Amino acid sequence: xxxxxxxxxxxxxxxxxxxxxxxxxxxxxxxxxxxxxxxxxxxxxxxxxxxxxxxxxxxxxxxxxxxxxxxxxxxxxxxxxxxxxxxxxxxxxxxxxxxxxxxxxxxxxxxxxxxxxxxxxxxxxxxxxxxxxxxxxxxxxxxxxxxxxxxxxxxxxxxxxxxxxxxxxxxxxxxxxxxxxxxxxxxxxxxxxxxxxxxxxxxxxxxxxxxxxxxxxxxxxxxxxxxxxxxxxxxxxxxxxxxxxxxxxxxxxxxxxxxxxxxxxxxxxxxxxxxxxxxxxxxxxxxxxxxxxxxxxxxxxxx
Amino acid sequence: xxxxxxxxxxxxxxxxxxxxxxxxxxxxxxxxxxxxxxxxxxxxxxxxxxxxxxxxxxxxxxxxxxxxxxxxxxxxxxxxxxxxxxxxxxxxxxxxxxxxxxxxxxxxxxxxxxxxxxxxxxxxxxxxxxxxxxxxxxxxxxxxxxxxxxxxxxxxxxxxxxxxxxxxxxxxxxxxxxxxxxxxxxxxxxxxxxxxxxxxxxxxxxxxxxxxxxxxxxxxxxxxxxxxxxxxxxxxxxxxxxxxxxxxxxxxxxxxxxxxxxxxxxxxxxxxxxxxxxxxxxxx
Numbered sequence: 167x168x169x170x171x172x173x174x175x176x177x178x179x180x181x182x183x184x185x186x187x188x189x190x191x192x193x194x195x196x197x198x199x200x201x202x203x204x205x206x207x208x209x210x211x212x213x214x215x216x217x218x219x220x221x222x223x224x225x226x227x228x229x230x231x232x233x234x235x236x237x238x239x240x241x242x243x244x245x246x247x248x249x250x251x252x253x254x255x256x257x258x259x260x261x262x263x264x265x266x267x268x269x270x271x272x273x274x275x276x277x278x279x280x281x282x283x284x285x286x287x288x289x290x291x292x293x294x295x296x297x298x299x300x301x302x303x304x305x306x307x308x309x310x311x312x313x314x315x316x317x318x319x320x321x322x323x324x325x326x327x328x329x330x331x332x333x334x335x336x337x338x339x340x341x342x343x344x345x346x347x348x349x350x351x352x353x354x355x356x357x358x359x360x361x362x363x364x365x366x367x368x369x370x371x372x373x374x375x376x377x378x379x380x381x382x383x384x385x386x387x388x389x390x391x392x393x394x395x396x397x398x399x400x401x402x403x404x405x406x407x408x409x410x411x412x413x414x415x416x417x418x419x420x421x422x423x424x425x426x427x428x429x430x431x432x433x434x435x436x437x438x439x440x441x442x443x444x445x446x447x448x449x450x451x452x453x454x455x456x457x458x459x460x461x462x463x464x465x466x467x468x469x
Numbered sequence: 470x471x472x473x474x475x476x477x478x479x480x481x482x483x484x485x486x487x488x489x490x491x492x493x494x495x496x497x498x499x500x501x502x503x504x505x506x507x508x509x510x511x512x513x514x515x516x517x518x519x520x521x522x523x524x525x526x527x528x529x530x531x532x533x534x535x536x537x538x539x540x541x542x543x544x545x546x547x548x549x550x551x552x553x554x555x556x557x558x559x560x561x562x563x564x565x566x567x568x569x570x571x572x573x574x575x576x577x578x579x580x581x582x583x584x585x586x587x588x589x590x591x592x593x594x595x596x597x598x599x600x601x602x603x604x605x606x607x608x609x610x611x612x613x614x615x616x617x618x619x620x621x622x623x624x625x626x627x628x629x630x631x632x633x634x635x636x637x638x639x640x641x642x643x644x645x646x647x648x649x650x651x652x653x654x655x656x657x658x659x660x661x662x663x664x665x666x667x668x669x670x671x672x673x674x675x676x677x678x679x680x681x682x683x684x685x686x687x688x689x690x691x692x693x694x695x696x697x698x699x700x701x702x703x704x705x706x707x708x709x710x711x712x713x714x715x716x717x718x719x720x721x722x723x724x725x726x727x728x729x730x731x732x733x734x735x736x737x738x739x740x741x742x743x744x745x746x747x748x749x750x751x752x753x
Contacts, residue, residue, distance in 0.1 A: 220647050244651040251644040256666040256743040265662060266652035297743055317652060 167353055168194040168217070168321055172226035175212050186212040188378035190226070194321075199347050199354040201364035203411060204374030204382075205419045210357045213379070214325045217355065218244050230321065239321075240270070243314035247326040249307040253298040259285070260294035263313045270317075284316035287346060304335030308342070315346060322347075324356045328363070337395050340367055344393060361415065365389075365407045366398060373411055375418040383414045531713040540717035549702075549721075556698035556725065559615060560687040563622025564680055571627050571679075572672065575634025576664065585635065596632070600625035600686050604693055618690035618698075625686045626679035633675030637668025670744050677733045684729055688722055699725070 173190040176183050186209040194200050204210055215221040217228050219238040228235040230242065246252040253262050263284055267277045285291050288308040298306050307327060314322055324343070328336045340363060347354050358364050364371045365387055373383040387407055389398060398404055516533040519525050531539075543549045578584045600621045607617035641664060649659045691700025699722050706714040741747045 215647075218651055220650055238651045238653060240653055242651075244648070246644055246648060248644045251642045252648045254645065254663070254666065255745075256669075266654070269652070269654050269658050297748075299743070299745075299748070313652070 167196045167231050168355070169229040169232075170213075170217060170226070171229070173213065173216055173223050173228065174225040175209070175216060175221070176224045185378040187216070187223075189380050190374075192372055192381055192384065194353055194355060197351050197353055198370065199344075199356065199368055200370045200372055201368035202355060202357045202372045202374060203359065203361060203364045203415065204379065205376045205415055206359055208374045208377050208418075209379040210359075210374065211325060213374075214244075214323055214355075214357055218242060218323050220244075241318070241320040243317040243319035243322050245307075245310050245314050245322070245324045245327045247329050249303065249310045249327075249330070250298075252310055253306060253313075255297060255299050257297075258294065259290065259296055259298060259301070259309050259312075262298065262309060263294075263316050266313065266317050280316040280318065281312075284312040287315055287349065288312045288342060302335075304331045304339065307331060307339060311339075311342070311346070315350060319352060321353045321355065324354065326358055327356075329359065336363075341393075341395065343367060361408055361411050362399070365404060365411060366393060366395075371407075371411055373414045373418065382418045383411075385411055385414070528712060531716055535713050536716040536720060539713040540720055543714065543717055544721075552697065552699050552702045553721070553725070555696075556687055556691065556700070556722075559618045559690075559696070559698060560622065560680075560683050560729075563619045563687065564626055564676075564683045566619065567623045567626040567679060567683070568630055568676065570623070571630035571634055571675070575631050576638060576660065576668070579635045579638030579668075580660075580664070592628075592631075596628045598624075600682075601689060601693075604690070607690070608694055613695050615696060617694050618687060618696045621686045621690050622683045626683040629679035629682055630672065630675035633671040633678075634668055637671030638664060640671065641667050670741055670746065673733070673737045673740065677730065677737065680729050680733050681726065684722075684726055 170190055170192050173187055174185075175187040176185045178184075190213060192200075202210060202213070212221070216223045217235070219228070219235045219242070222236075230239050233239075235242075254265070257265065260281055263281045264277055267280055272280070281294070282291070285294055288311050290305065290308050290312060293301060293305065293309075298309055301309065310327070328339050331339065343354070343356070344367060346352075356364070356367055358367075368387050371385040371387060372381060373385065374380070375382040385407065389401065389403060389407070513533045516530075518532075520527040520530045520532045527535075578588055603621055603624060607620045611617040611620065645663060645667075646659070649663050654662060687698065688700040688703075690696055691698040692704050693700075695701055695704070699718055703715055703718045703722075706718060738747055
């Protein structure tokens with residue numbers, strides 16, 4: 167239902183061109199939960215912005231149910247990593263969840279129903295009257311997820327949503343996403359830098375190469391459908407899949423593309439060592455911190 | 470992976486160190502309030518005592534008790550209150566015009582980077598022109614009509630507000646903007662639900678600065694051009710050599726300034742309850 171075909175994005179500025187995404191083609195089936203991993207700086211965020219219609223690709227197309235995406239589609243919701251900046255501090259939790267529904271011109275009764283349902287689904291039924299800044303980071307991200315759910319999307323895009331929360335909260339949120347995905351039967355594209363998270367969550371893991379980005383591999387996750395933080399993560403098959411994805415990313419970082427032809431990828435590892443899942447430590451706290459600095463995303467591209 | 474921002478939820482607004490963050494707005498704790506009262510009383514005592522020494526003539530500086538008594542007597546007259554009314558209404562009207570113009574232009578020009586860049590040099594030239602330099606122009610155009618007061622007041626307070634609105638619009642968080650667009654908020658909806666609240670803390674700072682400047686210019690215009698109000702009363706009292714009355718009226722304008730500032734701050738506190746400068750430590 168979601169088709170990404172030959173997607174390419176180059177940023178041009180100050181006389182030089184940066185090719186963030188070279189040639190991406192993949193397809194998500196209806197109701198699929200796919201994770202997208204890749205080495206840091208590989209253009210995951212760029213890809214997500216193109217898919218969500220926030221940014222025009224330089225070439226290639228994104229299509230939702232065969233209709234090309236030229237702007238944010240009404241049946242697609244996005245959850246950003248920086249929950250603190252994505253939620254509006256002047257609105258209550260309820261107000262944040264409800265605002266997009268007002269813009270959809272839904273009647274009041276229906277809005278209340280959707281907001282109540284979404285807050286209940288993320289376990290925040292009691293927090294509707296509070297402000298986002300009164301909540302912990304994990305709870306704030308739950309609010310952002312509730313806002314996405316209430317929007318009744320057919321496709322849910324998540325851009326490293328748990329990169330800025332602690333490990334404990336993260337495990338809870340992962341299970342929450344699996345639960346919501348089944349309950350609301352959405353198609354979910356989950357971008358992450360964390361291999362374990364990708365294997366644990368997804369039915370499928372799409373591995374991206376280093377920039378300029380192509381699809382390195384597409385791994386089917388044949389773990390049982392019922393997943394559990396303890397048993398799933400200690401299953402031998404989990405370790406195998408994890409190792410497989412890890413190797414692919416290592417290959418990607420060392421410049422070996424699937425076709426072996428990515429000359430530009432050589433030296434692409436940029437001396438940042440192993441592909442440890444904690445890689446973007448530097449990004450930590452961007453969700454929580456205020457101040458003028460912007461998230462060091464891969465590209466300072468135009469919005 | 471344990472050092473998570475979950476431990477500091479209060480910082481998650483992206484609102485940043487807004488202009489309104491400069492001074493704490495908490496009500497003063499009891500001790501400070503007490504010190505404030507004591508300081509004020511000491512000031513009045515010194516003012517009372519100094520004219521009774523040979524150092525300063527009571528003709529130049531009447532004692533506090535005399536000035537305050539004059540003010541009390543004066544405030545029992547209708548003339549005084551109509552002067553206050555004239556001053557306040559000229560001030561409010563000028564500030565309102567400046568506010569409307571600054572907000573409309575600030576939002577429009579601030580939202581278009583090219584327009585902002587193109588107008589920056591002109592703004593930087595016009596803004597530092599002291600409003601009082603326009604007094605002859607105002608008289609030339611409108612005589613001693615209310616409009617000449619308004620011209621000065623609007624010119625002075627417009628820039629204060631306009632510049633803050635520009636800063637406010639520029640403070641728009643790209644993540645918040647992408648969120649709004651991803652959730653289908655159109656141009657108007659983003660202006661209303663995102664740009665406006667983002668700019669509001671800056672705007673209110675501008676209003677606070679603009680309100681003070683507007684009062685100064687209102688009194689100045691009444692003093693020099695002779696439009697009705699407290700300023701004109703002062704100049705009349707001066708020409709009749711009534712020093713205590715001059716002082717009493719000056720005190721009245723000071724009280725007006727305090728009232729204006731307190732009022733704007735109260736509005737700020739109320740409208741910015743969500744802002745980091747007002748909400749203080751958040752409970753988790």
